Amino acid sequence: MSKMHVKLNVNGREVEGLAEPRMLLIHFLRENLRITGPHIGCETSHCGACTVDIDGKSVKSCTVFVAQANGAEVTTVEGLVNDDGSLGVIQEMFREHHGLQCGFCTPGMITRAHRLLQENPTPTEEEVRFGMAGNLCRCTGYQNIVKAIMASADMLNAQKEAAE
Amino acid sequence: MIPAGFEYHRPTDTASAISILQEHGDDARVIAGGHSLIPMMKLRMADLAHVIDLQDIQEMKGIEIGADSVTLGAMVTQHELITHDGLAAAVPIIREAALQIADPQVRYMGTVGGNVANGDPGNDMPGLMQCLDASFELVGPDGTRTVAARDFYEAAYFTAREDEEILTRIMIPVPAAETGQAYEKQKRKIGDYATAAAAVMVGGGSASVAMTNLADTPVWSEEASAALAGGDVEGCVAAMLDAIDPVADNRGPVEFKKHVAAVMLRRAIARAMSRAG
Numbered sequence: 282m283s284k285m286h287v288k289l290n291v292n293g294r295e296v297e298g299l300a301e302p303r304m305l306l307i308h309f310l311r312e313n314l315r316i317t318g319p320h321i322g323c324e325t326s327h328c329g330a331c332t333v334d335i336d337g338k339s340v341k342s343c344t345v346f347v348a349q350a351n352g353a354e355v356t357t358v359e360g361l362v363n364d365d366g367s368l369g370v371i372q373e374m375f376r377e378h379h380g381l382q383c384g385f386c387t388p389g390m391i392t393r394a395h396r397l398l399q400e401n402p403t404p405t406e407e408e409v410r411f412g413m414a415g416n417l418c419r420c421t422g423y424q425n426i427v428k429a430i431m432a433s434a435d436m437l438n439a440q441k442e443a444a445e
Numbered sequence: 446m447i448p449a450g451f452e453y454h455r456p457t458d459t460a461s462a463i464s465i466l467q468e469h470g471d472d473a474r475v476i477a478g479g480h481s482l483i484p485m486m487k488l489r490m491a492d493l494a495h496v497i498d499l500q501d502i503q504e505m506k507g508i509e510i511g512a513d514s515v516t517l518g519a520m521v522t523q524h525e526l527i528t529h530d531g532l533a534a535a536v537p538i539i540r541e542a543a544l545q546i547a548d549p550q551v552r553y554m555g556t557v558g559g560n561v562a563n564g565d566p567g568n569d570m571p572g573l574m575q576c577l578d579a580s581f582e583l584v585g586p587d588g589t590r591t592v593a594a595r596d597f598y599e600a601a602y603f604t605a606r607e608d609e610e611i612l613t614r615i616m617i618p619v620p621a622a623e624t625g626q627a628y629e630k631q632k633r634k635i636g637d638y639a640t641a642a643a644a645v646m647v648g649g650g651s652a653s654v655a656m657t658n659l660a661d662t663p664v665w666s667e668e669a670s671a672a673l674a675g676g677d678v679e680g681c682v683a684a685m686l687d688a689i690d691p692v693a694d695n696r697g698p699v700e701f702k703k704h705v706a707a708v709m710l711r712r713a714i715a716r717a718m719s720r721a722g
């Protein structure tokens with residue numbers, strides 16, 4: 282099958298490449314662009330380790346053809362650092378609250394939590410658990426992940442208030 | 446998990462999508478959110494030479510709330526169904542059901558049109574649409590026609606839609622104000638299809654009852670609906686248990702599924718009645 286020309290914006294940078302339309306977005310990110318934050322856990326749309334943000338939606342990039350993402354704006358966990366390269370708020374809170382052990386699920390968790398907090402900046406614990414239900418973790422038992430996201434919400438809101 | 450190769454098309458209007466379908470016949474299929482189709486293609490259970498992406502077709506998007514009816518573009522996502530307050534006020538059971546589909550990521554991508562067109566007995570929207578007495582607009586080479594959700598499903602993955610037709614819109618009559626509505630679903634875990642699910646509307650002397658994943662099509666039962674309209678809950682449950690035809694699989698044996706079906710239906714009826722006014 283012939284390759285197509287794809288052009289997307291990944292983490293604020295315009296990228297172009299040739300790919301077969303059937304190539305999954307996760308493979309394009311990891312293999313062609315060497316953006317290896319998003320992981321492949323199950324490759325069957327169940328675990329959420331491959332979660333990226335596409336045009337403001339949390340999406341499992343193992344279940345999107347690169348052709349579908351042509352022209353889109355994509356954010357991965359790499360794009361959630363501060364401008365100076367230091368850890369962003371959610372990343373820092375995962376570190377501080379032990380929201381990870383092996384770290385395999387973490388890029389998907391953080392990318393999903395980013396969108397969740399954009400849509401609902403003051404979630405209850407129950408809303409966090411419901412909103413994170415598409416991301417599986419085999420290590421932490423989720424408790425510290427939920428804590429890290431609640432703490433991120435507080436921190437982001439405090440920063441917003443301070444800026445106003 | 447690599448699907449077979451295909452040629453990708455992204456038309457910007459329905460007519461162009463239909464002409465691509467006509468040109469390639471059986472070898473072509475439309476893709477909406479892709480969250481049923483791509484897993485099938487990865488498993489090589491669907492092998493297509495042409496994939497026609499509907500994402501740029503504006504006329505298939507949007508939610509319209511009228512006084513008597515609600516119209517959903519086929520490309521409206523489950524996430525949009527959940528976050529649209531006007532829709533939740535007009536037909537609250539749609540948000541309640543959509544919240545029980547899959548997980549957040551799947552709901553951002555999965556569309557209502559893909560969910561009803563797919564024909565998988567596990568999909569939640571077909572039974573819901575039968576309960577609501579919705580109808581589907583189909584556009585094909587010979588023009589536009591409308592098929593009632595209650596007449597649309599023939600067998601697993603077989604529907605009244607012809608290969609060259611595209612499902613463009615879903616029309617739903619707005620239930621009377623006094624109608625209580627409820628959707629109850631039993632699943633093994635988040636992101637699982639239903640072991641059994643029930644959609645119930647009741648109030649003002651009428652009722653409608655449909656169930657999901659208990660036969661090779663959704664099951665709307667006229668008899669069960671009539672019994673509930675007359676206030677006979679036991680008669681409704683008995684009629685529905687008669688109408689369903691579950692098969693044993695990894696969600697359990699037939700007896701268990703019938704048991705869960707009755708529990709889901711009773712819960713949905715109780716909750717719908719408590720909301721009727």
Ligand SMILES: Cc1cc2nc3c(=O)[nH]c(=O)nc-3n(C[C@H](O)[C@H](O)[C@H](O)COP(=O)(O)OP(=O)(O)OC[C@H]3O[C@@H](n4cnc5c(N)ncnc54)[C@H](O)[C@@H]3O)c2cc1C
Pocket residue numbers: 326327474475476477478479480481482483484499519520545546547548551554555556557558559560562563567568569570610611612613636637638639
């Ligand atoms: C992990 C996981 C869990 C899930 N759990 C549930 C669940 O609990 N309940 C549930 O209901 N669903 C569930 N789904 C399925 C999900 O809701 C799908 O997104 C939905 O069934 C199909 O919508 P889609 O837009 O993704 O369609 P696609 O996958 O793009 O298409 C599905 C089929 O419909 C056809 N089609 C799509 N749109 C049209 C159209 N407008 N006209 C004609 N044909 C069309 C396609 O050609 C294809 O054959 C789950 C999916 C995943 C990955």
Ligand code: FES
Pocket residue numbers: 320321322323324325326327328329330331332341342343344
């Ligand atoms: S790798 Fe995509 S959901 Fe698991």
Ligand code: FES
Pocket residue numbers: 380381382383384385386387417418419420421
């Ligand atoms: S930290 Fe190991 S899978 Fe989540």
